[in-house]
Structure formats: C-alpha cells, structure tokens
Amino acid sequence: MGELRLMKGNEVLAEAAIRCGCDGYFGYPITPQSEVMETLMELQPWETTGMVVLQAESEVASINMVYGAAATGKKVMTSSSSPGVSLMMEGISYIAGAELPCLVVNVQRGGPGLGTIQPSQADYNQAVKGGGHGDYRLITLAPASVQEMHDFVDLAFNLAFKYRNPAMILTDGALGQMMEKVELADFKPRWTREEIQEISGSWATTGKTASRERNVVTSLEMDPGKMEQNNLRFQEKFKAIQENEVRYETFMCEDAEYVLVAFGTSSRICQKAIELGRAKGIKVGLLRPITLWPFPSEVIASMTCRVKGFLSVEMSAGQMVDDVKLAVFNSGCTVPVEYFGRMGGILPSPNEVIEALESKLINR
Amino acid sequence: MTEELIIAGFGGQGVLSMGKILAYSGIMENKEVTWFPSYGPEMRGGTANVTVIVSDSRISSPVLHEYDTAIILNQQSMDKFESKVKPGGILIYDPNGIVHPPTRTDINIYKVEGTVTAVEMGNPKVFNMIIVGGYLKVRPIVSLDNVEKGLEKSLPARYHNLIPLNLEAIKTGQDIVEKVN
Numbered sequence: 001m002g003e004l005r006l007m008k009g010n011e012v013l014a015e016a017a018i019r020c021g022c023d024g025y026f027g028y029p030i031t032p033q034s035e036v037m038e039t040l041m042e043l044q045p046w047e048t049t050g051m052v053v054l055q056a057e058s059e060v061a062s063i064n065m066v067y068g069a070a071a072t073g074k075k076v077m078t079s080s081s082s083p084g085v086s087l088m089m090e091g092i093s094y095i096a097g098a099e100l101p102c103l104v105v106n107v108q109r110g111g112p113g114l115g116t117i118q119p120s121q122a123d124y125n126q127a128v129k130g131g132g133h134g135d136y137r138l139i140t141l142a143p144a145s146v147q148e149m150h151d152f153v154d155l156a157f158n159l160a161f162k163y164r165n166p167a168m169i170l171t172d173g174a175l176g177q178m179m180e181k182v183e184l185a186d187f188k189p190r191w192t193r194e195e196i197q198e199i200s201g202s203w204a205t206t207g208k209t210a211s212r213e214r215n216v217v218t219s220l221e222m223d224p225g226k227m228e229q230n231n232l233r234f235q236e237k238f239k240a241i242q243e244n245e246v247r248y249e250t251f252m253c254e255d256a257e258y259v260l261v262a263f264g265t266s267s268r269i270c271q272k273a274i275e276l277g278r279a280k281g282i283k284v285g286l287l288r289p290i291t292l293w294p295f296p297s298e299v300i301a302s303m304t305c306r307v308k309g310f311l312s313v314e315m316s317a318g319q320m321v322d323d324v325k326l327a328v329f330n331s332g333c334t335v336p337v338e339y340f341g342r343m344g345g346i347l348p349s350p351n352e353v354i355e356a357l358e359s360k361l362i363n364r
Numbered sequence: 365m366t367e368e369l370i371i372a373g374f375g376g377q378g379v380l381s382m383g384k385i386l387a388y389s390g391i392m393e394n395k396e397v398t399w400f401p402s403y404g405p406e407m408r409g410g411t412a413n414v415t416v417i418v419s420d421s422r423i424s425s426p427v428l429h430e431y432d433t434a435i436i437l438n439q440q441s442m443d444k445f446e447s448k449v450k451p452g453g454i455l456i457y458d459p460n461g462i463v464h465p466p467t468r469t470d471i472n473i474y475k476v477e478g479t480v481t482a483v484e485m486g487n488p489k490v491f492n493m494i495i496v497g498g499y500l501k502v503r504p505i506v507s508l509d510n511v512e513k514g515l516e517k518s519l520p521a522r523y524h525n526l527i528p529l530n531l532e533a534i535k536t537g538q539d540i541v542e543k544v545n
Contacts, residue, residue, distance in 0.1 A: 006388050006397065006517070032403065117403075178426055179384070179399035181391050265426070272425030349429040 002183045009149040010035035010176040012184075013079060013105060013169075016153035018045045021188040023074035024052040026065035028084060031117040032173035033107035036079045049190055059084040063091030063104070070100040071217040073196040073204030075157055079105035081173070082123050083114055086131075092166055093132025097219025099203070099234075101160035103153065104138075105169045107176040110345030118345025119173035119265060121315035127170045128293040128323075135231055137238045139167040139245065140292040142263040146180035154185065159245060161199065163237055170292060172315065174265040174347065247290035248299055252278070256285030258361055259303055261324050262313040263289050266341075266348065270313050273353035284357065295323045301331035309361040313353055314341035336361060365395075365420050367505045368428055372413035372445055373437025378492030381518070382435070383414035385496065389506040389514030390418040400426035411440050418505050435499055437478075439463055456499055456541070458491075465544075473544040474502055476537055490533035497537020508534065 007015065013036050017025060027037045037055060045051035056062040062078045069076040080088065085106045095102055108123050110116035125131075127140045139159050141152045149171060156167040191199065197206055205215050221227040252274055253259060262270040267288040277284040287303070289296050300310070310328065312321035321339040328337050340356035342348045369386070373379045383399050390397040398417040415431075417423050433454040434445045438461055449455050451470045459465070460479035476498035482491040500506070506514070511534065515527050 004391060006384070006391055006399070173403070174400065174426065177401055177403045179387060179397075180423075181397055269425040269427050272428070275424065347427045349427055350425050351429050 002185055004181060004183055006179050007146060007182050008035055008177060008179050009143075009146045009171065010107065011039045012146055012150045012182050013153060014039035014043065015184060016150040017077060018043060018049055018051055019185050019187050020154040020157060021049070021075060021190040022051055022077060022153075022157070023190055024054070024065075024069050024076040025078065026054050026056050026062040026069070026076070027078050027080065028056050028059050028062050030081045030084045032109055032119070032176050033079055033081045033105070035176070036105070036107075049187070051190065059087035060091065063088035063095075066102050066104075067091055067095050067098070067100065070095060070102040071098070071205050073200035073206055075101075075161075075191065077103035077105065079107065081107045081109045082111050082120070085123065085126070089126070089132040092138070093134050093136060094219045095166045096132070096136035096138070096234075097134060098217050099164040100166070100217065101157070101164055102166050103156045103160060103169065104166060105171065108170065108172040110343065116345035117173065119175075119315060119347060120343070120345055121170075121172055121264060121266060122317070122319070122343065123170065124292065124314070124316055124319040127168050128295070136234065137165070137241070137293055139163065139165055139241060139294075141167065141169050141247075142290060142292050143169060143171055143175060144264050144267050144288060146175065146178060146182050149175060150182050150184065163241055164203070165237065165241070170264070172265050173345075242294040245291060246294045246296050246298070248296035249288045249290060250299070251286040251288065253285035253287065253303065255283055257283040257308045258285075258357060259307050259310050260284060260286045260313050260353065260357070261289070261300070261310055261320065262286065263292060263320070266313050266315055269348055269350055270353060272350035273313075273357075276350055277354045277357065280354070282354070282357070282362065289320075292320070295327070297323070297327035297330065300324060300327035304328050304331035304335055305333040307335060309336040309338065311353075311357050311361060312337065312339045312341075313348060313356075314339065315343070315347065316341055317343055336364065365505070366423075367416075367418045367433065367503060368431050369416045369418075369433045369435065370413055370428075370431045370445055370448070371416065371435040371437075372411065372441030375410055375412040377412070377437050378489075379412045379437065380414050382492045382496050383416045384518050385511065385514050386416050386418065386506065387514075388518045389511045392510035392513040392517070393506050395420060396423050398423045398426050411438065413441065413445075433499070433503055435495060437495070442466065454502055456495070456502065458495060469545065472502075474498065474541050475544050476541045478537065481536060481540060482533070485533065485536065487529065490529060493530045493533035494537035494540070497534035497539075498541035499537075500534065501538040501541050
C-alpha cells in the first residue's frame with residue numbers, strides 16, 4: 001500500500017504529476033487552483049526528478065510553452081481555472097491540430113466572465129464540445145474525490161500519449177480545496193531520451209538523425225485537400241477513443257426507477273441525495289460519467305427502456321442534460337429527461353436534489 | 365459510524381485547523397475523512413467554517429444541509445447553523461461573544477468556556493484545542509492517542525514541541541465541557 005496522506009485536491013495534482021514522471025509544468029496562478037503551482041514550487045521537483053516548474057507571464061504563454069514542450073515528446077501539463085482556461089483555448093486547438101499529447105487541468109469556478117471564485121461546472125460545454133476552434137475533441141476526465149484527482153493525472157497522460165491528443169481533467173473549486181485521505185502512487189522515473197525516442201520518436205522533435213526524415217510538428221496545412229485528410233484521420237482517432245475509453249460508475253442503479261446523472265462534486269452530492277431518497281422509498285440511482293468525453297451514451301441508452309426518467313444534476317444551467325437527452329433519443333425508448341442545478345458558485349444541496357426529482361419527475 | 369460535523373466561527377480562531385486535526389486523527393483510526401472548507405475572501409477576518417466528515421464507509425456529499433454536530437464559535441455562526449443541527453444532534457458552543465444563546469429543545473446543547481480558559485492557561489492560541497477536547501468528550505469519534513498522532517501529522521515538525529501543550533488543552537476541554545439543557 002502506498003503512503004497515506006490528508007491532502008487538498010490541488011496539492012495532490014502537483015504530487016501526482018511529480019510521481020507519474022511529468023517533465024514540465026507551466027502555469028499562471030488563479031483562485032481556486034493556485035495551490036497546484038504553490039505545491040510544486042514548495043516540493044522543488046527540479047532538484048529531485050528534474051521536472052521543470054515555471055510560472056509563465058500569462059495563461060496564453062503557459063499553454064504555448066506546453067505546446068512547444070509537448071512537441072519534443074515530453075510529458076507536460078498546465079492547470080488553471082475557468083477564465084484562465086478560456087485564454088488557453090487557442091493553444092489547445094493548436095495542440096489538438098498538431099496531434100500532441102498534454103494535460104490541461106481546469107479547476108472550475110463560477111462564470112461567465114471573471115465570475116466568482118466558488119465551485120462550478122459551467123465549463124462542461126467548453127471542455128466537451130470544443131471551446132477552441134475546429135473539429136477537435138478533448139479527452140475529458142471528471143474526478144469525484146481527492147483520490148481520483150491523484151489517479152487521473154497518470155491516466156490522463158496515458159490516454160494523451162496513446163492517442164496523441166490533449167487530455168483535460170475537468171474538476172472544480174470544491175474538489176481542489178477539499179482535503180481527503182489519499183493513497184499516493186510510487187515514484188515513476190521520468191522517461192529517458194531513449195525511451196522518448198522509442199515512444200514518440202516517429203513524430204516528436206527529438207533531434208533529427210541522418211537516418212530518418214524530419215519530424216514536422218504543425219497544425220497548419222495550406223492544401224485544403226490534405227487538411228481534409230488530416231481531419232478524417234482525427235475523426236478516426238476520435239471514433240476509436242469513443243469505442244475504447246468510455247468510463248463511468250453506477251450507484252444503486254440495479255432496481256432504480258429514476259436515475260440521477262452527475263459528475264464530479266455534484267455526483268457526490270447526488271450520492272447523499274440517493275440515501276435520502278431511498279429512505280423515503282424512492283428507487284433512485286446514480287450514473288456518474290467519469291469520461292465526459294467520450295460520454296457514456298450507451299449505458300444511458302441501455303437503461304432508458306427500464307427507467308421512468310433521468311435527472312441531470314449540474315453546477316451549471318443545463319449543459320450535460322443535452323448529452324443525456326441525445327443518449328435517450330438514440331435509445332429508441334422515450335422517457336423524460338430533466339435538469340436541476342445551481343449556478344455561479346452555489347452548490348446544490350442533497351435535499352434540493354430530491355425535491356427537484358419529486359417535482360420534476362415523480363409528481364410531474 | 366458516520367459523523368457529519370460543522371465547525372464555524374471567525375477566521376483566525378483556528379476553525380480550519382481544528383477540522384484538519386480531527387480529520388488526520390480519523391485517518392489514524394483507518395476511517396474515511398473529508399474536510400471541506402468555506403474558502404474565498406470571507407476567510408480573511410470574516411466568518412470561516414469547515415465541514416468534517418469521519419466515517420467507517422465511503423463518504424458521499426461534502427455539501428450538507430444538516431449536521432450531526434455543530435461547533436459554534438461566534439454569533440453569526442449561531443444564527444446560521446443552530447437550525448441546521450439534526451433533531452437529536454449536538455450543538456457545542458463557546459459562550460464568549462454569544463448574545464443569543466441557542467434555544468432549541470430537540471438537540472443536546474453543551475458549552476465550553478474555551479476563550480476564558482485559554483487565557484487562564486496563559487496561551488490564548490490553545491483555545492481551539494480546548495473546544496476540540498470538549499467535543500471529543502461528548503462525541504469520542506477518535507481516541508486521544510490518535511489525536512496525538514494526528515497532531516504530529518498535521519503540524520510542521522518545528523511546532524512538535526507544542527504537542528504536549530495542545531494535548532493538555534484537549535484534556536482541559538474534556539473536563540470543563542458542560543451540558544446546558
């Protein structure tokens with residue numbers, strides 16, 4: 001068993017990055033995620049593993065540093081919170097277009113604009129539907145505990161390198177600031193030059209040798225015919241991710257007549273709501289998407305014909321509910337899909353969730 | 365066993381550290397723990413509160429609308445949280461600065477003269493540990509041995525010389541807590 005500690009979600013992101021052999025972190029401080037870089041600066045991994053930690057002059061600079069470092073086959077990341085992630089969107093689109101692996105963490109806060117510094121999930125659409133320009137997708141992981149904040153750093157890097165695509169951990173200020181028991185992984189050494197050659201030598205700018213062609217990293221292609229071919233290749237990749245990488249968790253769904261759909265902090269609130277609902281005799285369960293993209297549409301479709309309705313519980317104005325509706329639409333059965341949520345940094349409480357379930361679905 | 369606790373008072377009273385020490389003590393007992401603070405500009409000088417959940421099983425929501433126990437250390441927090449203690453639950457407060465004492469009759473109310481006693485002990489900073497002592501007397505969710513281990517884990521090594529003083533404060537709190545209703 002690994003070392004047990006009581007840690008904040010933000011602190012554990014930093015600890016997990018060092019332990020999984022991350023080569024570089026480039027970031028700019030913003031509440032409620034500043035502890036990520038603070039912890040890295042305190043741990044000084046450049047003295048131990050050799051990981052680079054750099055405070056850039058802005059979020060635009062950080063994401064472009066990630067872009068440049070990722071082009072060399074290094075394992076690199078950044079983190080920010082909502083307004084900062086908006087600034088990174090151009091860079092993320094370029095990274096997706098250049099087919100580079102990296103990790104971006106969004107510890108969301110209330111928006112739009114500068115909004116609040118309290119927790120929110122209102123960047124769901126930005127993460128899973130684009131955000132930046134062009135036809136690209138972000139592999140999007142949604143942790144629901146401090147332990148998962150730790151575990152998903154390594155997972156996100158694995159998926160990013162497997163598909164040569166940026167991955168995002170979409171979390172929020174509550175999980176960033178919350179402390180829980182976490183079991184830390186053992187230290188994995190950073191990749192050596194030879195290992196990078198072996199893993200990413202076919203595309204990364206690792207130094208041209210006489211025996212191979214130049215590796216060119218770019219998202220630019222002046223010939224629209226070739227650009228369409230690039231896009232078709234991306235779409236094939238996205239299809240493979242959708243087929244192979246869907247992750248989710250169900251809770252008390254076996255006999256459920258009503259299913260709450262929620263991720264991250266709101267999924268934790270829903271678990272408590274289910275305890276309250278079950279105590280009142282309501283057969284209610286939870287589907288928790290772990291990957292927000294690819295979205296677990298098929299498992300929702302498989303439940304549709306045996307349940308009486310779905311309630312998407314969000315810390316946003318009704319974003320994920322669209323994906324739940326789409327999954328239900330494609331299932332062939334028709335059941336109501338409703339939304340309940342709070343916005344702007346306010347968290348829904350467990351009893352509010354059950355009241356919404358009763359008013360919107362059970363007594364409709 | 366699941367204990368859902370809120371500790372609420374002024375920023376600077378040590379509300380967040382009380383929660384952290386209880387959470388670490390819970391880990392020492394192999395329990396699941398969640399420590400969820402109010403955070404943001406209101407922490408600096410204003411009110412501060414932290415939800416601590418200690419449980420034998422996986423913890424669900426960090427966000428709660430009612431609590432097994434509330435530890436209340438100022439009037440604003442009394443106004444906000446007295447009504448949020450579950451019927452049959454526990455409210456512990458320090459009467460210092462409380463103008464309107466709690467009035468509910470369906471909960472168990474205790475008081476700990478923490479502020480006054482800390483001054484008598486010659487160290488106002490141990491105020492929060494006196495309150496923790498009072499709480500642990502009423503709700504022994506963790507053993508004192510594990511609180512000591514929790515203190516070792518949560519305090520930086522340079523403060524470990526203060527652990528005996530903190531343990532003494534906890535024991536004092538256990539002695540002076542009194543039931544009000």
